[in-house]
Amino acid sequence: RGNNMEQLEAIKVLLKLDGDVSKDTLINVLIEQAQSEFKDYCNREDIPSAAVGVINEMVVVKYNRQGTEGLSSQSFSGISDNFLDGYPTNIIKALNRYRKAKFL
Numbered sequence: 001r002g003n004n005m006e007q008l009e010a011i012k013v014l015l016k017l018d019g020d021v022s023k024d025t026l027i028n029v030l031i032e033q034a035q036s037e038f039k040d041y042c043n044r045e046d047i048p049s050a051a052v053g054v055i056n057e058m059v060v061v062k063y064n065r066q067g068t069e070g071l072s073s074q075s076f077s078g079i080s081d082n083f084l085d086g087y088p089t090n091i092i093k094a095l096n097r098y099r100k101a102k103f104l
């Protein structure tokens with residue numbers, strides 16, 4: 001679980017929340033969700049250390065989307081983001097690098 005502490009701190013820096021503990025519980029829940037989504041999507045039981053950065057990005061997206069669930073597309077300052085399964089294309093591409101074939 002020490003790993004999650006480092007991850008929590010890294011995410012808080014990305015969200016400009018370092019020093020603020022009020023969102024720690026929420027961010028920890030989002031970390032757990034993102035790790036679970038990573039494992040499901042990539043057909044893995046493990047999370048390679050190289051994938052932690054991608055999971056952090058997933059958590060940032062999830063955090064920023066709090067309250068906007070259900071929107072399939074949003075426009076920020078003229079830039080349109082279509083979410084593929086809820087995530088921007090750069091995250092999906094990164095996830096695909098860790099994806100394993102599923103054998104039935």
